[in-house]
Amino acid sequence: MKNNTNNLKISTSATNALKKKTFIDVKSLSEWSQRELTTNFKDIILHFVFSFTSINTRRSYLNDLKEFNLFLERKGIFCIKNIDEKVLISWNNELNSRENLNQKSIRRKLIVISSVFMFCIKRKLVSKNPMEFIQKPKLTFESKTNALTFAEVKILLQYLENNYLEYTQQNIFSRSSKAAILAYSVISTLLSVGMRVEELCQLKLKDIESNPDFTRLHLKVKGNEQHSPIIHPKTASIIENYRKICRNNANENDYLFVRSQNVKIQTKLTQPAIYKMLNIAIQSAGIEKKISPHSCRATLATLLHNQGTPIGEIQHLLNHKEISTTAIYIKKANEIEESAALKLNLDKFHPK
Structure with missing residues (x-):
């Protein structure tokens, strides 16, 4: 029970550091980063996010993955090995049911998950990427900005x-x-x-x-x-x-x-x-x-x-x-x- 509490403390420190753009509890973060990477999805999220140097990239990926993790927890899934094609189809359907999400945002959220699986494949935590079988919205090049003459x-x-x-x-x-x-x-x-x-x-x-x-x-x-x-x-x-x-x-x-x-x-x-x-x-x-x-x-x-x-x-x-x-x-x-x-x-x- 003591170990679980300590793990929670370290994960919380890492998450708070991302939110505040500073590393407040340096000792806890250092301790956490040296621990062996497990197949626990919450642990993987933090390792994946901290593999990027840009604060804005970290925050963006963290927001998308925290949302996906809540979805997994509602289904009682905590290990990345239990995330299969059916789970991802269910997540894709949920995203498409939301009126406040456009196809571009849905595509981004699915690509982030795919990147996490590739991250885990390189570290030999999983052997395949089930996101390969999920149909993503087609990318349309909408003009995000207006150029000046x-x-x-x-x-x-x-x-x-x-x-x-x-x-x-x-x-x-x-x-x-x-x-x-x-x-x-x-x-x-x-x-x-x-x-x-x-x-x-x-x-x-x-x-x-x-x-x-x-x-x-x-x-x-x-x-x-x-x-x-x-x-x-x-x-x-x-x-x-x-x-x-x-x-x-x-x-x-x-x-x-x-x-x-x-x-x-x-x-x-x-x-x-x-x-x-x-x-x-x-x-x-x-x-x-x-x-x-x-x-x-x-x-x-x-x-x-x-x-x-x-x-x-x-x-x-x-x-x-x-x-x-x-x-x-x-x-x-x-x-x-x-x-x-x-x-x-x-x-x-x-x-x-």
Whole structure:
């Protein structure tokens, strides 16, 4: 009974650590991580989730798997070896019965379970993946974001630059001035480098490589891999100006982009903060579009494509594994522009 209580304590510590994005009980977590992996599904969930470095990936997978685990517990299933095709069909049916879930969300939840089984196969806890026999919803490439046009990018960046210059004329070290140059620097970087927003949040001062001929950013991307794109001289200049004003006393291991509030402990930017920053800027610039930080990747891909940049070079810049992903970005962004129906001159058919 004592061992069970201890196991529960360790699992709870690990789960709470994920929720709070910090590792509060380091001793318990260390103790838990050194224990041999068992076939208990709750134990597998935590080992699987902690195998990823991104906090957002961990939280997303944990939410989906906790939900599936509750389903299993209602059926009295606690061991992964007892999760067969019939159980998974039942789970799939339950997901499809929920009105608040779309097919894309259902597909994601099923793929996560499949990933767990592959995780267990590699560790020889099971011999096969029963998810292989479950029909998943077909993936449809819905446009998650709206790309900006060339004219809109020009309007947005001009507004951000003017806003920054206006505040710096009053007081370069004021909170408003710092917030203005932060927004200008962050959004300019997203639009010209095409990095994912999480990659921008993780960017540290030491990740900027400056040479007489070029400036390069060393990014930690998906799969804990490295991607080091060369950036435009204008972007490099904007980042350097931000660094001198806002991060002049920071050391090389500190995050580059931090909150503009005057606080003792500098806190790096988060995805929600950047989303809010971007949409405030869009609305203030008078652009009527709902966009997200991910829109900046689609925008860059489209602008480069329209300028005649080979798609392979765009793929390399955005660090897409498949060129088909890059093609989808461009296709969706150009969908309205390339619509044949919209090019029809209906005025000729209607009397004035």
